[in-house]
Amino acid sequence: MSTLPCAAVRRRQALRAVLALLLLSMLACTIRPEAIAAVFLDATPTMLRPTRTPKPPPTLPAVLPTLPPVLDVVAPPTPAAALPGIQQSLVDVYALANTAVVSILVSAGTDKAEEGSGFLYDSSGHIITNEHVVRNARSIEVSFSVGEKVAGRLVGSDANSDLAVIVVERVPAGVVALRLGDSDRVQVGHQVVAIGNPFGLRGTMSLGIVSGLGRMLSGAPADISGAAYTMPDIIQTDAAINPGNSGGPLLNLAGEVIGVNKAIYSDTGVNSGVGFAIGANVVRRVVTALILTGKYEYPYLGIMGQDEYSMAELQALGVAAQPGVYVVSVLPDGPAAAAGLRGGSTPTRFGALQSGGDVITAVEGLPVLQFSDLLSYLAKNTKVGQVVKLTVWRAGTILQLDVRLTARP
Incomplete structure (x- = not known):
């Protein structure tokens, strides 16, 4: 039996070791090419450093936005259609004026109380109405459209113009006085509204036009000659005025008071299309004097x-x-x-x-x-x-x- 030289034996053993290592590397590792070349080029055993294939970094799930829970889909409300010019003007006038219009309940010491209308004239609580509404009053109750009731006190009255001023100690929050307009600028044909409490139906508004200007109505009382005072500057309107409207405002479409509703011409006692209001320019003069002195000198x-x-x-x-x-x-x-x-x-x-x-x-x-x-x-x-x-x-x-x-x- 021949014996291989020691060097040959060592090369054979090294080759076997390399083959074994290659087999293991194929199963678990990746061998650097330069390491394999070194083994074959140099028989000296070499310390091999296998390099593991790095694991890819874990893939994080994409961050999704947080969504609200799914609800039943409701269609948005349809925007209100713009009203035609005159309708919107009427809505605006009512919204502006109605809170200042009051119901006046008057007790004259009998079982039956009388009701009329009026409106807030200033922030001091003065309210304008007709003299015949508060005539012989022993107690006055003022009701605002916001639901509050306040006791009223008579400041002054004038039978000749059929105007009176009462005052309340407290005006409800949000109630703004109405502004007197210029009745000299009113023309026949102008559209007007009357707001009041006809037949106790509070906050009623009626629409009409100015039917005539410069009308005269007989006043009271008669003077020493027996002649009755004649009220001038009366506005005629076909806006519905009925019992309970007395003392309420007649307004233009700008929300200004152009007259104080006073009377109707009727054979039945209800509206016949001929109503009368005291012109604002007369109202202004009389009311100012009533507040200051309690009376008006003509x-x-x-x-x-x-x-x-x-x-x-x-x-x-x-x-x-x-x-x-x-x-x-x-x-x-x-x-x-x-x-x-x-x-x-x-x-x-x-x-x-x-x-x-x-x-x-x-x-x-x-x-x-x-x-x-x-x-x-x-x-x-x-x-x-x-x-x-x-x-x-x-x-x-x-x-x-x-x-x-x-x-x-």
């Missing part, structure tokens, strides 16, 4: 007249061709008598209507065509003690007369 001229004459009457008076205010009579001891104004003195076939009276054609240079024009000017523009200049036609001659107004008797 500038007084001291004549009697009328608005309408037939053609036959004008011919009988001899003034058919002369526009102006015919002076039917001059009351004795009055301002007009002191200034030399003349009334009719010659009998005609029309009874108390006598000819020969003066015709007032202008006051302070402003033409007047009807008796209501003259009364309206005096009521809105003059005061007691003021001197006014009247232009007078007398039998074809033009005169200028100065008249110092006094307080109405």
